[in-house]
Amino acid sequence: MQKINITMLGPSGIGKTSLLTAMFHQFMEKVSITSLQLIPSSETSREIEDYLAQLKYLVSSNNFQAEGGVKQTKEPTSLCYNISQTSISPLLQIHFQDFPGGYIESEGTKEEIQKVEKFLDDSSAVIIPIDAAALMEREGKWHEKSNQPTVITNLLKKAYQNLNSPRLVILAPVKCETYMQEPNSEQKLLNQVKEKYCELLDFLRTPNSATYVSVVVTPVQTVGNLKFSRIEGEDEGEPKFYFRQTERNVPYAPKDAEQPLQYLFSFCLKLHAEQKLFPGINFINNLAGIDNPFRQAALQVARGRKRTGGFAVLQGQNWLDI
Amino acid sequence: METKEITIYVQTRGYKQEFDYCWQEIAEDGQKRSQPPMVKEISALIDTAKPSVVIVRPDEDRDKILLLVTEFETTRSDVKRRPIRNDVVLVCKKEDEAILRAIAVQALREGERKILTRNIDNAVTSDDICGFKVDWNKFQNIFSEVKFLNQALNQGNQKDDISKFTPDIQEKLATELESYSLFNLPKDQKWVVIATEGYKPTKKILQEVKVWRGYSNYIEDSSTQSVQTGKQRISILNIIFSSLNWKKFKNPVKIVLATLLIISVIINIFLIWQLNIKNEIKNIDNQVLPRLDKQSKLLEDEELHYSEMLEEIHQKQIINQNEKRESLNLRHSLNSKLLFKVSDAT
Numbered sequence: 001m002q003k004i005n006i007t008m009l010g011p012s013g014i015g016k017t018s019l020l021t022a023m024f025h026q027f028m029e030k031v032s033i034t035s036l037q038l039i040p041s042s043e044t045s046r047e048i049e050d051y052l053a054q055l056k057y058l059v060s061s062n063n064f065q066a067e068g069g070v071k072q073t074k075e076p077t078s079l080c081y082n083i084s085q086t087s088i089s090p091l092l093q094i095h096f097q098d099f100p101g102g103y104i105e106s107e108g109t110k111e112e113i114q115k116v117e118k119f120l121d122d123s124s125a126v127i128i129p130i131d132a133a134a135l136m137e138r139e140g141k142w143h144e145k146s147n148q149p150t151v152i153t154n155l156l157k158k159a160y161q162n163l164n165s166p167r168l169v170i171l172a173p174v175k176c177e178t179y180m181q182e183p184n185s186e187q188k189l190l191n192q193v194k195e196k197y198c199e200l201l202d203f204l205r206t207p208n209s210a211t212y213v214s215v216v217v218t219p220v221q222t223v224g225n226l227k228f229s230r231i232e233g234e235d236e237g238e239p240k241f242y243f244r245q246t247e248r249n250v251p252y253a254p255k256d257a258e259q260p261l262q263y264l265f266s267f268c269l270k271l272h273a274e275q276k277l278f279p280g281i282n283f284i285n286n287l288a289g290i291d292n293p294f295r296q297a298a299l300q301v302a303r304g305r306k307r308t309g310g311f312a313v314l315q316g317q318n319w320l321d322i
Numbered sequence: 323m324e325t326k327e328i329t330i331y332v333q334t335r336g337y338k339q340e341f342d343y344c345w346q347e348i349a350e351d352g353q354k355r356s357q358p359p360m361v362k363e364i365s366a367l368i369d370t371a372k373p374s375v376v377i378v379r380p381d382e383d384r385d386k387i388l389l390l391v392t393e394f395e396t397t398r399s400d401v402k403r404r405p406i407r408n409d410v411v412l413v414c415k416k417e418d419e420a421i422l423r424a425i426a427v428q429a430l431r432e433g434e435r436k437i438l439t440r441n442i443d444n445a446v447t448s449d450d451i452c453g454f455k456v457d458w459n460k461f462q463n464i465f466s467e468v469k470f471l472n473q474a475l476n477q478g479n480q481k482d483d484i485s486k487f488t489p490d491i492q493e494k495l496a497t498e499l500e501s502y503s504l505f506n507l508p509k510d511q512k513w514v515v516i517a518t519e520g521y522k523p524t525k526k527i528l529q530e531v532k533v534w535r536g537y538s539n540y541i542e543d544s545s546t547q548s549v550q551t552g553k554q555r556i557s558i559l560n561i562i563f564s565s566l567n568w569k570k571f572k573n574p575v576k577i578v579l580a581t582l583l584i585i586s587v588i589i590n591i592f593l594i595w596q597l598n599i600k601n602e603i604k605n606i607d608n609q610v611l612p613r614l615d616k617q618s619k620l621l622e623d624e625e626l627h628y629s630e631m632l633e634e635i636h637q638k639q640i641i642n643q644n645e646k647r648e649s650l651n652l653r654h655s656l657n658s659k660l661l662f663k664v665s666d667a668t
Contacts, residue, residue, distance in 0.1 A: 012342045013400065013401065013404065043521065043522060047369075071371050071404070075365045075371075100342050101339075102335070102340070102342020107341055107342065108342075145339070233401075238337075
């Protein structure tokens with residue numbers, strides 16, 4: 001069975017686990033792929049349910065502002081999903097590697113950094129959550145401190161220096177409810193991503209990387225019904241971003257959280273179709289007609305991908321379409 | 323204050339973003355970043371983000387006992403306003419084993435856990451230089467204040483037990499730990515206790531690591547999961563016969579009562595069986611009789627139809643015979659007339 005690893009790459013408290021939770025919650029609810037099934041392992045299913053319960057509780061009890069997101073990750077966690085046709089053993093397995101953000105912070109140990117580098121080496125895709133408020137407010141004054149783009153750029157430069165297989169980089173601004181209400185603000189968010197990650201994007205546009213790397217921007221409204229309120233603690237150099245709910249007692253309602261998975265799914269299916277994972281197996285698959293459901297699924301998923309309103313494929317469109 | 327020979331490790335985080343969760347070894351003269359023994363192995367088994375109590379003999383030194391307790395709540399939060407938790411590892415030799423057991427018992431009993439949680443929270447503070455600071459003296463006070471437990475009261479029940487982690491099991495485990503010295507277990511018993519509110523490990527994994535007491539929320543039904551030999555298959559008959567435990571029935575009254583119980587069970591089974599047979603017959607009657615009635619009515623209709631047809635054929639035969647007779651008569655009279663005319667002519 002083919003196995004694809006995906007790394008969640010971001011500093012502590014950025015919302016990696018919250019994004020993962022919202023992504024799967026919405027993908028399962030909104031995306032209907034008739035020819036293939038996305039099935040979590042029993043452990044993953046319980047973990048996602050647990051995170052989801054925490055998020056729903058925080059929102060319903062109006063505590064999201066007071067208590068941040070889900071419980072912090074203390075150990076690297078792997079979430080496992082199988083992609084299969086009905087009643088047939090899985091054809092593809094996707095592993096999401098979530099690790100404590102502290103591993104890439106200045107206080108992270110050498111061993112911890114090496115673990116992240118190993119994750120990146122082994123991963124076909126990387127999802128980079130970006131704190132949208134830190135990116136957008138005060139002209140991005142707190143972006144470097146909160147989102148650590150330099151650390152992330154250096155890690156990817158090291159991992160992608162001699163690429164010889166396709167990769168997908170998803171830049172996912174999170175908690176961006178405030179910036180997705182007007183067409184102007186959506187475009188501003190996209191421009192800000194391009195500007196603040198220009199070093200990374202320039203590197204990924206170099207000839208060798210450009211051949212193999214697809215880059216997309218998918219803003220996610222991780223919780224829904226939230227609005228940026230204020231920043232405190234700036235004088236102490238430790239900014240706290242506060243949000244308020246648009247109305248009292250509004251439910252947990254993430255928006256566009258399925259989009260990173262839509263792009264990821266397309267990429268995985270493309271990899272499968274291009275036989276990059278297991279050369280030679282395609283011939284057998286074609287004979288057995290196994291690829292047909294993959295193609296159908298790829299077309300269905302491609303139809304659901306957003307390309308405007310803050311969403312963009314910055315490069316490598318060829319790795320997303322069959 | 324008497325200092326105990328217990329090595330202390332604390333895992334928690336600081337206020338600032340860069341001070342994420344990490345383990346530090348706490349000593350009288352300071353603290354340093356250091357991973358406790360066995361923690362990687364334990365983390366692979368349990369979800370450390372769920373309250374758990376784990377007791378293990380470290381591979382490095384089987385003469386020691388290691389206790390890990392996770393998810394003590396704190397009054398601190400980080401820069402993202404997320405609540406911070408404390409995890410504690412204590413490692414000691416046989417002399418201080420009773421203290422470790424007492425701490426484990428406190429961690430398992432809800433009321434006592436609150437006191438322990440508060441005491442640990444008081445001993446740990448966030449710090450801008452190394453993330454967090456632990457007050458050595460306050461930790462020593464925690465050891466001095468724990469309930470005194472006797473060392474090695476008895477051998478204890480050495481059979482493995484693996485089941486769902488329920489409040490009853492939690493109390494049962496606390497009671498056991500109060501009474502039995504962990505050093506009375508065989509030295510090769512590496513995994514002593516794994517009790518976790520998390521959804522891993524599975525029963526299979528707990529059996530594979532041969533833990534003495536293994537409790538997790540992943541295991542569904544506590545009433546049928548008690549494992550005696552590790553690989554014994556549990557059936558209804560096993561449960562009935564093991565619950566009878568014949569060795570206990572030395573009293574004749576109990577034997578009579580048990581016999582009556584068995585007879586009444588057999589009679590009940592027989593009556594239920596009979597009732598089932600009657601019901602089945604009734605069902606067959608209900609299903610078959612209407613069909614038979616319908617078929618016999620159809621047959622009657624067909625019979626009537628055939629008799630009508632026969633009657634019709636019979637009538638036609640009579641008409642045919644009459645017609646035949648009439649034609650014969652006619653023929654006969656014609657012949658006679660012809661003969662008469664011939665004779666006249668001659």
